[in-house]
Amino acid sequence: MFKLFEPNKIFSITSKAPKYVLFLFVIVLSVGLLEALILSPEDYKQSHSVRIMYVHVPAAWITLGIFSTITLLSIFGYIFKLKNFFLISKSLAPSGFVFNIIALVTGSIWGKPTWGTWWAWDARITSMLILALFYGMYLLAWRIYENKEHVFKITSIITILGIINVPIIKYSVDWWNTLHQPASINVFAESSIHTSMLFPLLIMTAAFALFSLLIFLMKYNTELIKIKNKGLDRL
Amino acid sequence: MMKEIIFMNGYGLYVWSSFLFTFLSFLSLYVVIKIQYVKEKNKFITKFGNLNSERAASARLQNINKEILSNSSNI
Numbered sequence: 001m002f003k004l005f006e007p008n009k010i011f012s013i014t015s016k017a018p019k020y021v022l023f024l025f026v027i028v029l030s031v032g033l034l035e036a037l038i039l040s041p042e043d044y045k046q047s048h049s050v051r052i053m054y055v056h057v058p059a060a061w062i063t064l065g066i067f068s069t070i071t072l073l074s075i076f077g078y079i080f081k082l083k084n085f086f087l088i089s090k091s092l093a094p095s096g097f098v099f100n101i102i103a104l105v106t107g108s109i110w111g112k113p114t115w116g117t118w119w120a121w122d123a124r125i126t127s128m129l130i131l132a133l134f135y136g137m138y139l140l141a142w143r144i145y146e147n148k149e150h151v152f153k154i155t156s157i158i159t160i161l162g163i164i165n166v167p168i169i170k171y172s173v174d175w176w177n178t179l180h181q182p183a184s185i186n187v188f189a190e191s192s193i194h195t196s197m198l199f200p201l202l203i204m205t206a207a208f209a210l211f212s213l214l215i216f217l218m219k220y221n222t223e224l225i226k227i228k229n230k231g232l233d234r235l
Numbered sequence: 236m237m238k239e240i241i242f243m244n245g246y247g248l249y250v251w252s253s254f255l256f257t258f259l260s261f262l263s264l265y266v267v268i269k270i271q272y273v274k275e276k277n278k279f280i281t282k283f284g285n286l287n288s289e290r291a292a293s294a295r296l297q298n299i300n301k302e303i304l305s306n307s308s309n310i
Binding site: 033037038042047048049051052055056059094095098101102105106109110112113211214215218219221222225226228229231232233 | 249
């Protein structure tokens with residue numbers, strides 16, 4: 001089954017897909033922005049500042065999703081010696097890191113009108129900052145280490161240590177008294193968010209997911225061409 | 236209507252700056268990755284052009300090389 005992921009098999013798809021993903025992203029984002037900035041209602045407590053949620057929450061969800069995926073791929077890659085899994089992980093990391101920074105910065109901007117402060121060392125915010133540090137270490141490891149076996153090992157260790165932080169981020173609002181509100185959306189129970197706000201939130205999440213897919217495809221293609229460049233040197 | 240969209244009951248600065256930061260980050264990331272892609276592709280094309288006919292024919296046999304050299308791989 002893993003052979004399906006071999007670069008030779010998937011490059012013909014990954015090289016053509018970005019233009020279609022970009023087109024779809026622009027359409028979904030346009031609908032999302034219309035919903036988020038104009039059509040969705042203001043909150044009875046937070047007024048229009050609630051609209052920051054439409055960029056803050058999807059960014060936070062996607063950065064957590066990407067880090068979890070990177071960890072899984074690194075573990076499988078290390079156990080089954082699948083180099084392509086490391087290549088996929090490496091290509092996912094830049095967008096995961098940028099979404100993490102977006103979640104932190106937009107959260108800070110949202111904090112000012114809501115809590116009266118740009119920053120608080122509360123559990124959710126601090127654990128998100130720690131995740132950004134893990135992303136930073138992961139990306140740095142790929143730049144620092146030349147030896148492939150070494151970099152596979154180091155990046156796997158970083159992701160395994162970093163994944164411990166993911167459930168802490170998720171449950172920090174339940175385990176500790178924080179400024180951050182508890183989750184409004186629950187997959188297994190009834191969500192406390194109204195559909196008029198849930199709908200734009202899901203559209204913006206889809207748009208952000210498409211953007212991360214676009215960046216992943218472009219980065220993955222770049223990495224494959226880099227490998228092929230080395231191959232041409234050896235000819 | 237227009238005033239409400241821009242000022243948002245005094246929250247406009249916070250909302251618009253959040254969206255602006257998000258999309259500037261998107262644009263920066265896209266441009267950086269695109270530059271890396273174009274650089275690597277141009278390097279590949281230059282190296283391929285410098286190969287002698289025998290080596291070029293052997294390299295052309297690989298699917299990925301064919302894809303990189305074809306126009307369809309443009310983003």
